[in-house]
Amino acid sequence: MKMYNCIIVGSGIAAMQLANHLSDQFRILVITKSTKRANNSYRAQGGIASAIGEGDKPAFHFQDTIKAGCEFQNEKEVHNLVEHGPKLIEQLKKSGLDFDKDDKGQLALGMEGAHGQKRIVHCGGDATGKYIMEHLNSTLRTDIDIVENRFVYELIIHPTTKKCIGIKAKDENGHNESYFGHQVILAMGGIGGLFSITSNDPSVAGDGIALAYRAGADIVDMEFIQFHPTLLYFKGKTAGLISEAVRGEGARLIEESGQSIMAGKHLMEDLAPRHIVAKELFQQRLAKKEVYLDISMIDRFEEQFPTITAMCQSNGVSLKEKRIPVAPGCHFLMGGIVVNSVGQTSVDGLYAIGETASTGVHGANRLASNSLLEGLHYGKMLANHLNEQLIQKEMEIPFYNPSNSTTVNVPLLPDKEELRAKMMAYAGIIRTSSELKILHDWLSKYDESILNDLSLDEYSNETLQLLFMLQVAKLITTSAQLRKESRGAHNREDYPSEDERWGQIHIVQSKKGTEMRERQNEYHQVEVNA
Structure with a gap:
């Protein structure tokens, strides 16, 4: 060993x-x-x-x-x-x-x-x-x-x-x-x-x-999840990221008619913060409108953006019309x-x-x-x-007695694609109390806690992956339900404004429970072993 x-x-x-x-x-x-x-x-x-x-x-x-x-x-x-x-x-x-x-x-x-x-x-x-x-x-x-x-x-x-x-x-x-x-x-x-x-x-x-x-x-x-505004979107599927650097070079987000989407929506328009742009594009797609990135003003696009060019070509998206079909998608936690x-x-x-x-x-x-x-x-x-803290002595593992349980009692777990679709629909770019409750109730049908006190050694990779996904989905949903305001990447349609009180609160979750902790400038040093 x-x-x-x-x-x-x-x-x-x-x-x-x-x-x-x-x-x-x-x-x-x-x-x-x-x-x-x-x-x-x-x-x-x-x-x-x-x-x-x-x-x-x-x-x-x-x-x-x-x-x-x-x-x-x-x-x-x-x-x-x-x-x-x-x-x-x-x-x-x-x-x-x-x-x-x-x-x-x-x-x-x-x-x-x-x-x-x-x-x-x-x-x-x-x-x-x-x-x-x-x-x-x-x-x-x-x-x-x-x-x-x-x-x-x-x-x-x-x-x-x-x-x-x-x-x-x-x-x-x-x-x-x-x-x-x-x-x-x-x-x-x-x-x-x-x-x-x-x-x-x-x-x-x-x-x-x-x-x-x-x-x-x-x-x-866990409620703060950034959705990138511009993923390549073609024939109902996304195929990769269209870097924000493209808009940095002057590209504009437009409707099918060529009308600017971000004009008048924010002082920085197409270069507004990501959560603002993503929300606007999501609303366009809810209205069944196609969204494009107009790249007509960028000289030598293929040379400046070879990765994006190759991605478009491999997915059958022609750049001759100087517009790239895009949609927002999950990007960063x-x-x-x-x-x-x-x-x-x-x-x-x-x-x-x-x-x-x-x-x-x-x-x-x-x-x-x-x-x-x-x-x-x-x-x-x-x-x-x-x-x-360099440790130069030989590694010594203290004696411990790991569980040797061979009992395999696989709990009911969701279908992976159904889980992903529901997370996008109910915990995505724009959230509401009613939709988060629907998601919470659906996730609650699946109980991962049965595995908390058992050895995981005998479970398959697929079962363990679903277990982890279910656990994290519950953490996200709980945090999104508790934050009753819109702040940054957390958009609550039923609480559209930022709240001074909520802006001072972190939602902390652990196996010991969920709590809302007042923010401190040294917050991330709290309760951490120095």
Whole structure:
């Protein structure tokens, strides 16, 4: 049995940034559900937000981030994020990552929604995520163990110390494996796979949040889910993301007649914050109107956006008419596992970084291109923290007696596609009390609690995936029901206004119960072991 200093679950930008910055004295395992390239980071098109342009300052980036997030953030964490942005870009340059440059040989900076100026650093036009991930993968130490196609289904918690000491996983054939380590880090992405229309990789379905919840960690703000306004939509299906950078270059959202959709709806029109644009497009689609992205004003579109061009061509969408059919879909979770400034959760030995974690930097709505920045920032912050805590002694796993139950009493679970459709219909872009109650009542027919006190070892990968999806769907629905206001990405048609009182409350859920906790600027340090 191999013992590790660090077990990293996930293979996106936060995971690989962490692995690259950990001490070479660490024994490291990177274990991932699919292949190491099947993640949302690899799909990212736009780029990394960073205040490096002439006349730009981290203070301006801070202001835009706070405004986009409806002032619901941990301001200290936002400050640290934007201050470290330029340094992170410089480090990537020095390590050999080739960012796109302008005609003067300077870094080319793009414009995206809710930003006050151009500050989006990118690679390969619209293939930033792919370039960064290939770079981070290529610079990994050769002695790091990488295990692909493993479904992590349980965190091993020592019954006496209550410390997380490892993970259980299943291979593609459902065979069980156990891995032990000093520290376990969840970097498993968000919850896009819970919705029928999403920009996410299909493998991303809230597993990290379900694992943490089952282990007793606090989960917060699950109602804040960002829906990206522009997914390629053709013949009733979505086929991938159309980056906000396209609108940053001047593209407009139009109806079939060519009339602008966002004109007069917001001061920034097509570059308004994502939740505002997504809501407008959703209402258009409710009215059975087609929505397009007019790209006629963008010269050399195919050269600037080769990934989007290839995606359109492979899905039979011609660019000759200079318009791309789009629809909004689930994109990013602002809530998640409660962590402190270095990613530590309320469970000893368990950390979370990336979209799985709720760091406090995004508030009620994430600012465009802050996601890759967040992954880079917290990956490095956690590495620095763990390096300072370097454990050089041999790994010793205290004796514990895991359940050896072979009783397989599979509970009634929903059909995966029906679950995804209902989440999109009732917990999607615009929510109401009545529709959330319909969803809550439907989810309540399925009881996942039967598995809480049983060993999961004998259950199939498919059953466990549905169990996790059901658990996270209930967390989202409960939070959405409790927040009786509209704020950021949480749109309640029956409570259309922001409320000063609700703007100070976090909805926290754990196996101990659900509570509404008053916000503090240091909120994400509350009840977390320092």
